[in-house]
Amino acid sequence: MAKPIIKKTDSKPAAPAAVTRKYAAGKIVAVAQDVYTDIIRKNARPTMRFPIRSLSNVKYDPKKGHFEILKKVATRTLSYNTVKTFAQSMRLMATTKNDLLDKNDIAGKREIYYNSKSWGECRFDEQPESDSLLDDMEAMLGINREQLGYIPEERGGEVTGPVTVIDRDPGTGGDIRINCEKLGTGAWSIPSQVEHLRFESKAKFILAIETASLFQRLVHHRYYERANCVLISMSGVPTRACRRFIRRLSDDKDLPVFAFTDGDPYGYCNIYRTLKVGSGQAAHINQFFCVPRVHYLGVTPQDILDYDLEDATHPLEENDIKRAKDALKNDPFIRHYKEWQAALNQMLTMGVRIEQQAFAKHGLNYVLEKYLPAKLKKGAFLP
Amino acid sequence: MAHSKQTLATAESMAHSQREIAVSEFFLKNRHLLGFDNPRKALLTTVKEAVDNSLDACDEAGILPEISVEIAQTGARRFRVTVLDNGPGIVRAQIPKIFAKLLYGSKFHRLRMSRGQQGIGISAAGMYGQLTTGTSTIIQSKIKNSKVAHHIEVQIDTRANKPTILKDEELAWQPQFFTADKDGVAQLSKEYTHGTCVSIEMEAAYIRGKLSADEYLKQCAIVNPHLCLHYRITVLEAAGAAGATGAAAVTAATGQGKGQGAETPASDKKPAVAAGAAVAAWITFERGTRELPKQPLEIKPHPHGVELGMLMQMLKDTTAKTLKSALSNDFSRLSDRAAVEICQRAALDPKARPAHIAHRESEALFKAIGEAKLMRPPTDCLSPIGEDQILAGLKKEITADFYTAVTRSPEVYRGNPFQIEVGIAYAKPDASQDVAAEDPVRVLRFANKVPLLYMGGACAMIKAVTGVNWKSYGLAQPRDAVPLGPAVILVHIASVWVPFTSESKEAIAHYPEIIREMTFALQECGRRLSVFLSRRRRQAELERKRNFIEMYLPHLALGLREILALNEKQETQIIGKLHKMLERTHLET
Numbered sequence: 003m004a005k006p007i008i009k010k011t012d013s014k015p016a017a018p019a020a021v022t023r024k025y026a027a028g029k030i031v032a033v034a035q036d037v038y039t040d041i042i043r044k045n046a047r048p049t050m051r052f053p054i055r056s057l058s059n060v061k062y063d064p065k066k067g068h069f070e071i072l073k074k075v076a077t078r079t080l081s082y083n084t085v086k087t088f089a090q091s092m093r094l095m096a097t098t099k100n101d102l103l104d105k106n107d108i109a110g111k112r113e114i115y116y117n118s119k120s121w122g123e124c125r126f127d128e129q130p131e132s133d134s135l136l137d138d139m140e141a142m143l144g145i146n147r148e149q150l151g152y153i154p155e156e157r158g159g160e161v162t163g164p165v166t167v168i169d170r171d172p173g174t175g176g177d178i179r180i181n182c183e184k185l186g187t188g189a190w191s192i193p194s195q196v197e198h199l200r201f202e203s204k205a206k207f208i209l210a211i212e213t214a215s216l217f218q219r220l221v222h223h224r225y226y227e228r229a230n231c232v233l234i235s236m237s238g239v240p241t242r243a244c245r246r247f248i249r250r251l252s253d254d255k256d257l258p259v260f261a262f263t264d265g266d267p268y269g270y271c272n273i274y275r276t277l278k279v280g281s282g283q284a285a286h287i288n289q290f291f292c293v294p295r296v297h298y299l300g301v302t303p304q305d306i307l308d309y310d311l312e313d314a315t316h317p318l319e320e321n322d323i324k325r326a327k328d329a330l331k332n333d334p335f336i337r338h339y340k341e342w343q344a345a346l347n348q349m350l351t352m353g354v355r356i357e358q359q360a361f362a363k364h365g366l367n368y369v370l371e372k373y374l375p376a377k378l379k380k381g382a383f384l385p
Numbered sequence: 386m387a388h389s390k391q392t393l394a395t396a397e398s399m400a401h402s403q404r405e406i407a408v409s410e411f412f413l414k415n416r417h418l419l420g421f422d423n424p425r426k427a428l429l430t431t432v433k434e435a436v437d438n439s440l441d442a443c444d445e446a447g448i449l450p451e452i453s454v455e456i457a458q459t460g461a462r463r464f465r466v467t468v469l470d471n472g473p474g475i476v477r478a479q480i481p482k483i484f485a486k487l488l489y490g491s492k493f494h495r496l497r498m499s500r501g502q503q504g505i506g507i508s509a510a511g512m513y514g515q516l517t518t519g520t521s522t523i524i525q526s527k528i529k530n531s532k533v534a535h536h537i538e539v540q541i542d543t544r545a546n547k548p549t550i551l552k553d554e555e556l557a558w559q560p561q562f563f564t565a566d567k568d569g570v571a572q573l574s575k576e577y578t579h580g581t582c583v584s585i586e587m588e589a590a591y592i593r594g595k596l597s598a599d600e601y602l603k604q605c606a607i608v609n610p611h612l613c614l615h616y617r618i619t620v621l622e623a624a625g626a627a628g629a630t631g632a633a634a635v636t637a638a639t640g641q642g643k644g645q646g647a648e649t650p651a652s653d654k655k656p657a658v659a660a661g662a663a664v665a666a667w668i669t670f671e672r673g674t675r676e677l678p679k680q681p682l683e684i685k686p687h688p689h690g691v692e693l694g695m696l697m698q699m700l701k702d703t704t705a706k707t708l709k710s711a712l713s714n715d716f717s718r719l720s721d722r723a724a725v726e727i728c729q730r731a732a733l734d735p736k737a738r739p740a741h742i743a744h745r746e747s748e749a750l751f752k753a754i755g756e757a758k759l760m761r762p763p764t765d766c767l768s769p770i771g772e773d774q775i776l777a778g779l780k781k782e783i784t785a786d787f788y789t790a791v792t793r794s795p796e797v798y799r800g801n802p803f804q805i806e807v808g809i810a811y812a813k814p815d816a817s818q819d820v821a822a823e824d825p826v827r828v829l830r831f832a833n834k835v836p837l838l839y840m841g842g843a844c845a846m847i848k849a850v851t852g853v854n855w856k857s858y859g860l861a862q863p864r865d866a867v868p869l870g871p872a873v874i875l876v877h878i879a880s881v882w883v884p885f886t887s888e889s890k891e892a893i894a895h896y897p898e899i900i901r902e903m904t905f906a907l908q909e910c911g912r913r914l915s916v917f918l919s920r921r922r923r924q925a926e927l928e929r930k931r932n933f934i935e936m937y938l939p940h941l942a943l944g945l946r947e948i949l950a951l952n953e954k955q956e957t958q959i960i961g962k963l964h965k966m967l968e969r970t971h972l973e974t
Contacts (some may be wrong), residue, residue: 030948031948031949034945034948034949035729035949036936037945038945038949038951038959041959041962041963041966042955042959042962045962045966046587046966047963047966047967047970061675078965080941080963080967081935081967081970082930082933085933085934085937085938085941085967086933086937088937088941089937089938089940089941089944090940090944092940092944092945092946092948093940093943093944093947094944095944095948096943096944096947096948099947099948100947100948123936123937123940124937124941215531248892255387
């Protein structure tokens, strides 16, 4: 009856093609050269093509384990309607090449938004405008924005447990060893760039947790020692760096990964799904920023019944229902797995959602003393 | 039984006080009927009557009209109006009757399109002046082939409706017209060998605005683009007004100095002005065209336009010997055959004596005429302004960037031919001080080329303008009101007999045939306006797009320049090329 819960992944996607800054700059020049040639040689209105970034342009291939971008391509041809975005894209690429890549500098998304304020009427009025063009640029170039010099603003997640991360000194380049078991009451923050990290670990698995408060409880009670696992706090939808870190650690040390989130459509369809197969928005780079081997531990709708938690639930709100129905209809990942469809339908039928903290009904430490061990032992995970 | 002190009238005593009322007496008591209800309106009416007469005379004589109008304040509530024209002049014997006998004139008895109709106006103005100031109407007139001019001063004997001549002399005089040079000083611009000058002093008030003589003259200039019009007004300053009456009278006399013979033109350059009087410079409304309007033809009345009383009168007055020939000779569109038919229908002998019929069987005849099918009246008797002339007039006097005009084909109401014309001038909002964007459109009303300023609310023209759905042509329009917008709408009715609602000739009666024609003309102009407005909206949109594109192309080029390390020339080349491409695909209509 014991199922091989620790299953090795068949394919190990290579690290995102680590490109040099020179290569990235070359790609930008190539795009600009195409535009220039369109204008001057072909006497044609220039176009820029990039993959459409949305759930409608991805498919889920379980063999590859991640959302894969389809062939739908958006063409932005210069016209009255596109002239502003076109000009902004050009200036954004110019800034990326000249100020970040050529000068070996970095910038945050918000910094680049403020940087545009010097562009006169070409400036971005709101940050979502520049964010969206950054995503376009990364899709068009096929290079993730971290490698273009853009650093994420949000924190990448926190790590505690039996793993030693070998980082390098930004000044000297020498190794710095960080033992994540010896961090006292705190945790180690995942940096925005994780490609260079190396690991030493004897852990048995990785547990990725949605909420910081539950993570704190597990750290406080040294659950990582008891279960011999690496605990990672995702704080909502995991960042690219967090996903990449989990992926690299699990690949490197061949560790199974389990996700523990709130039992609601957001926890299933946004947090877990993004961790496992990537997002529709960034489908062009999902290949690297996903953890196909992750399995879903809980909280499942069935757990509510199994652990007698009906009176610790909340009614589904309108946007929960919408999100669940939308996923059942449009999310290629959900549509691939009957188990997930069953879980979502069960939730819709029950009409309730549940939080990770609900186990406190049975005692504050019930979750780490009873629930987690039982679930891990039983091995009945959702895919 | 003692009678009350009040003695009752007897038929005999009543007969004692029963006597004929002269027309002039009647109008003296009912001067509002002629447009002299208040001092302000009296001034306008006087100018109007004199100018109308001048224009009619010039048109009829085929003379390109030049008219000067001078209004000079002579006292706190007194003004002298002097109107000079280059018309054919008036023979001496006719002058007193024309200017001092009501209902005397050439226009009442004929069906021919002209500004004046009844022969009341100018005499009434003189009578009003005489009544309010005791002064006479002063006339100078010279006909082309006469060596001398006549200077005549007349008053009207209101009891007898007859002129009283106070002065009658010959003098050397000829019409002279002045324009202001750039310093505002009057300069002699034109002299003629013929013309008439009439000057009337009266109690009046001058207030600028939509109901003023200024507005009347401006509208005259619009609707008579072949007219060269000079105008100036001298108003006493309020402070000096009270005591200056005597001295100001001198001003007025000098003001019409051009009437004082050839030896005094110099006085016109610097009029001896009473202290406190502000002498304005001559304003000249130049001609927009030298083309004379088509001469309207005189027509006989159409049988369907004749009322019973008039029919009786015509049968009495006719020179024809038989009823049949009376009908076919004195009416238009009545052939011998049709005349016989009518007689048969009325069971009358076609050979009967017309005067006999007039007394006995005119009602049967009238009924038969009404039932007869007849050709419509001839319409060549009308002289519309013409689309080109309306455009010329509007362009001359209204600053706008869209003009259109429609002249409808002639139509008939009650047997009278009439013709409707409409013009629209639409300005860019705020571009012109003549018209404001948020205000109601200004409706300029004209009847036989005469501006109508009063009683718009009662006029068929306003009813027609209000009845059109202007929203569908791109103008805002409050419910049951004229549309809003920076526009002027001109409506003109030309007719041998314009149906005014009253003798003061201020509003057109609401004949459905007339309103329908006006509506059609307004709608046609409205459609053209809406084409213009939508084209302009499109152009504004294009302009906006062009600016947008021009704003961002340099940024696109700059981005490329920075990425590809281009030089300035290449950057300029990119902008130029892109501009051409977008121009081709986006900015061409």
